[in-house]
Amino acid sequence: MAEGTRPSIHLRLTPSTDDNGDIGGLRTRATLKGLSFHSGDLLCSFGRQGIPANHSSWYPYYLPPDILSKFSDGRGPLVITRVHEDSHEVRLDQETEGDIIAEWEVSVVKDSFDNLDELSGLHRDQGGLIGAGRSFLPHFNIGREYQCQAVIEWDLSGCHEGTRGVCSFGEGPEPVTTQGSGDILLGCVFMVGVINSHPPEPPPRGSGENSFCGTYWFGDLPPNLSAIKDYPTNIFPRMAEHFKDEQGSYRAFFCRAPKGPKLTSTSFHNSSIVEYDDDHTKDEHDWDLVRLINRAMVTAWARIDAEDDGSENDWFTDGLSLLYTVYLPFRFGQRSPDYFRVTINTFLSAYYTNPFIRKPYAELNALASSSKANHCWYSASAKAMRAFVYMLKMDFHTRRAADSRSVDVMRPMDEIVRDLLVKRRHGGADEKVQKKDWLAGVAYWLGQENAERHFREMIENDEGRVNEMDDLLTSFGQKHGPHPVEQEMLDFGFDRKSLDEEHVSGIVEGSRAWEAGLNNGDRIVWYARPESCETDIEKTFKLTVERDEEEIDIVYWPRSREKVRCWQVLEGKYVPPTS
Structure with a gap:
């Protein structure tokens, strides 16, 4: 790859709507400027190369059909190839001239497909669309050594009135400009639809948007999550000052998951996605939600580079x-x-x-x-x-x-x-x-x-x-310092894979799960969020299982009888709020 002027990517996003006005797809047009490639060069790649779909770091991504016909330059369609049929790398069979354009329609699916290439990772939520760039954009071969300018622009002309387009770096439809490494758009969150936000309106252009913080969501949030939608905005100025990033910005995106239990946060560039489900999230305490959101915010700053051998820190x-x-x-x-x-x-x-x-x-x-x-x-x-x-x-x-x-x-x-x-x-x-x-x-x-x-x-x-x-x-x-106490060891008493496979396996005889009546072979109909039991020593674990066509509620304390030494700050005792 050879560079011309400073490289840039101009991304134009055009939502497509169905008969109900819900957004069901996204047309993407990425224009690369200031770059030239030679025959045999890698142009781009999709997803995580060499990572199998059952690996925890794998993520769903969209690979356009007829990928060989999706690229052009100043002279017309580019001649490209794939290393082999299953490869998600795109290489050039010719030199490029002028701007390079990649354009395709990203379909959004509601359910899983056997063919993982059909998954985009874009998520439909109450008529809108949300997802990270890595779900539907390729990793263009710009190179780490180049600082890249990225311009994001929304075309909302075909959408209902009130539709908004927001990304990690600002709100459209006018172009939003940022700069960073060549993969900056992969770690950018994109959200489009009838979006609610706090503050309700974006700051006027040129009024300090670079130091802006906002929270975005579709529809109605569970009451407890709605009650802390202003938390990112309230803490952001002090947090940005703490990390000496007073000109930085941050956006928290709330997204309703199609299936629970779900209450997770994933951090991206200047932003995070908090996924929740109505059934489980409504019972979470304020402090648990604050911990989730605050940790995601800090993660956006608190990162150092991988070691030279590729190991992450x-x-x-x-x-x-x-x-x-x-x-x-x-x-x-x-x-x-x-x-x-x-x-x-x-x-x-x-x-x-x-x-x-x-x-x-x-x-x-x-x-x-x-x-x-x-x-x-x-x-x-x-x-x-x-x-x-x-x-x-x-x-x-x-x-x-x-x-x-x-x-x-x-x-x-x-x-x-x-x-x-x-x-x-x-x-x-x-x-x-x-x-x-x-x-x-x-x-x-x-x-x-x-x-x-x-x-x-x-x-x-x-x-x-x-x-x-x-x-x-x-x-x-001495009064508030940590002191040694004894606490019970965590023990769920059955195999974790049971939750994914929806049938209980690996029951440990003598465990509290076994004593509560949980049996191997029970079909799991519903279960509480297990992560909350890891941090709350007093939390019980709840499941509903089906056995012999009868639904049975199982409640037990996921702790063994083995006590271990644990350090705690003992002054006072926390009593969770009742509402």
Whole structure:
């Protein structure tokens, strides 16, 4: 590939509607400018190359039919080829001249298809459409070394009055411009339809839209989710200041899932999608929703680059997104001191009572990212909570170091994080911020040997070491510091894959699930969100099963009789709200 002027992608999106006016598809026209390619060059690829559909990191994406006829340049249709029939890479059989255009219609399906290529990942929701660019756009071969300008434009002329088009970087239909790496549009959220929002109207162009935060959804939200739709807007200015990104923007997109239980958040560029289902979400407590939304917001900032061997530094994002979900809602005046105490206890309990607490981090990472991730109860939570405890201890240790030096730095770790993220945000396209940079920041306060030892013991340790908090007994003061208690180990008592296969298997004899009457072979009709039991020590797990044509409600406490040492902040006790 050879470059001409600075590369850019101009994306024009035209929704298609059905007889009811609901949006059922999206015509995409991507124009690449400032690039030239030679015969044999890779032009673009679709989806995640080499990742099987049963892998946890795979995502549905749209591969247009007759893909070989979808590209043109200044002279007309391009001659392209695929490496082999099953390849999702597009290569050129000629040199290009002028602008390169890729254009096709993306169909949106309501149900699963046997042919995964027919899935777009775009989601229909109450007459509208929402999804990430990776679901329907290819990864154009622009190269990491080039900063790319992206222009997004909506054509809403064929839609009902009141239709809005919004993406992670702004609201149309007028063109929205941003810049970043060549894959910036893959991590962009697109939403079109009759959209509700908070604030109700977008800011006027030229009035500081770059520092704007908004929440977007279709139809009516469950009352408890509606009650916190202003949370992102309220906390965003302080959070952007915290990460030294005062000119940044953020958009939270709420999307109703077709099937529950569902309450998840996925972070993208400057944005996140929160998926919920009406049946289960309506019973979630305010603090649980705040934790979900706050963690997604922090994740949009708290990222460093992969290592040179391709290994991701998930521990950085997991640990900080959870740590700042403990701190920032309270620190920035959005929730009470009780929120802080209960949330830190929630996360500590999730770490110490997880059956996988002694598994090496590398093994947890392999489990969480494997094709069997959905068949495992505990790996994802164990991996994230270990990173949280590591970050919590680094925060305490660096504060102590600052105190011992009589340095006027209240929160040294905040300074380390800010410096890394600013460097990554404003550095060159080929300048990486990696683990070594984090360790260098910690080493400034703790010394290189201690910085490396803590990381090795917590993240790289292959001996399954449990990180105790004896050395932090007085970190909050004796009254509010963490103290050792005993709590029951988490134990659901049957195979996790049962929820996906809709039939119970792997019942553990003697478990509380077994005692409650759950049997192998029961058909699962309904079940509660299991993730809430990982963080709430008192939460019961509920299922409705069908046996011999009779529906049976099963309720039990998903904990074993084995008690383990767990650290908690004991001052006071949280009583969930009754409404």
